[in-house]
Amino acid sequence: MTLACVYVLWPLATLLLAVTAPELALAANPDIPSRLPAPQPTPADYPALKWVSSRTLVWVLAQLHLFLGAFVLAVPLFVVCIELAGVLSDDPRYDAMAHEFMTISIAAFSFTALSGGALTLALFMLYPTLMGYLARIFQGQMLGYALLFMLEAACLYLYHYSWGALRHGRRKWLHLGLGVLLNAVGTSLMFLANSWSTFMMAPSGVDASGAPTGSIWQAMHGPLWNPLNLHRFLANIAYGGAIVGAYAAYRFLSARSPEARAHYDWMGYSSNFIAVAGFLPLPFAGYWLMAEIYAYSQQMGITAMGGVLAWLFIIQAMLIGTILLAANYYLWCGLGRTERGARYAPYVKYIAVVLVGGFLVWITPHSLILTPGEVQALGGTHHQVLGPLGLMPAKNTAVNLMLVFTFLSFQLFYRSNREPTVSWARAGTAAIAALYIVGCLNIVAAGLYGYLTPTVYKVGSSVPQVLSTLSIIAFSALIDAAMLRKARKTEVYWGRMPARSQYALFVLPIAFTWTMGLMGYIRSSLRTNWHVYTIMKDTSPDAYIPSIGEVGNIITAVTLIFLGLIVFIFWLTRLSQARQPHPQAGEVAS
């Protein structure tokens, strides 16, 4: 009990300190004026390196830190859930899987800290005026962040290394408590860092000159903070799931024994489930963030969706389409694990048609870059038939249908090893089929309505679409849960998967990493030539929007660096489990 109190009170006190102490730290000193406007740096205020542009260096380090941080923060979130599932179901497989996930995360933690340290040094060295201003706004909170980081390390190591010591009974619950604590600290860390980013995009708690007008809490609680918090929280779960899925695929392909293949196949399936579960609500969180950006500054919204950055959204659509196709392909292969799976195989082609069709609509651009000859051949700047598909109502319809059908793939696999025993099974299936039909028709109808109504309602028509998607998922899951509660379970042959299905699990983290790099760049570039939007101008030589080609190269380079690191981490994790046999053991045996 005392131990539990210490574990609960200590972090709570630290969290409280992180929020309140900053103001106590500096405001107490009367010699430091706290209500000064933001400094306006001149080009001479930017120390520059000879061999690399400051922006590129900070960009690469920040992106790398974000990739690693997202992974390290996400893994404990679902590990605790898996550990709890293990306790509740009394199935030791869950516990083993959760522990293995943590082992990967532990290896990535030190790289996260190192990249964070390098980023901090680079920021303070290359952008001292901006960092001085941010430090003045957020005061000692940055030290609070450092304190939280140490607490995160302590919790992470404690959680991981006490796994064997706290295995049964009440001790297991204490271990779960440690996991919850680790996640509380990790999520607080992310929320703090998010507030600095969103302050730079949409400053709050300051006047037009950048002088603070209120507390740090007001500076933190800007209009974009919570949408970004939710978006990153969900994206991290999807991202973490995708990365551990690649680990499972790597181990599956290199496994020699059928038991190991079965274990890693199950691990891969669980990871894919986590990735898709985090991914399904993600577009809606992204939509909220974008709506808040528009509400904060219409100009900023247009820069993103209608200006130079709009083409990057087409690349994003390509990547997300790839993610959905890969995740679905993996699920379809999974139908081969059960005897009953074959009866659902005929439906796969219809799901594929919807996914590919949605994908094509999503990547249809609105404004084309055309030569005069092409304009003449087209008969205008937009294609007569396909042109309307470049508008948001078509894309919203496409993405919602793709999400609904991805969920259907899951539902088919879930059913493939369960035979319902309730008397109303056929009626239940009919109700689910009707739900899918009417729900999808509603999504299409709301999309068509979007074309017939003024812009303000066009944006609004996406809300019924989102609710339709969520309703289909929620109600069909509820009906299924009731119908399959006492279902007769048939054998799942874990490990009975073709090797090619595992490559779909490799595609997921690659596409996720790329997408995150791309979208992170867009979010950050929305500030255009401002360090802090409308308050502090960027006057460095790098204050321009780079060409799409240059952006693509840098994002790809960071993605490759990160994937290289991940391969190294996977190898390290495998190495830690290897045991070299005694050199003379072979001779003795023979």
Added chain:
Amino acid sequence: MAPPWRSRWLVFAVALGTWFAYFYLIDLLIMTAQRLPVGWHLMPK
């Protein structure tokens, strides 16, 4: 012969009607709310 309430097609038809009513209602609610003069924005500015 199965009693009519167990007929798959009857259940399907009733379910179609029920879901139609449900989706029609949420569409109506959202679109009415969006046209209210008070606005429907969630975040304080």
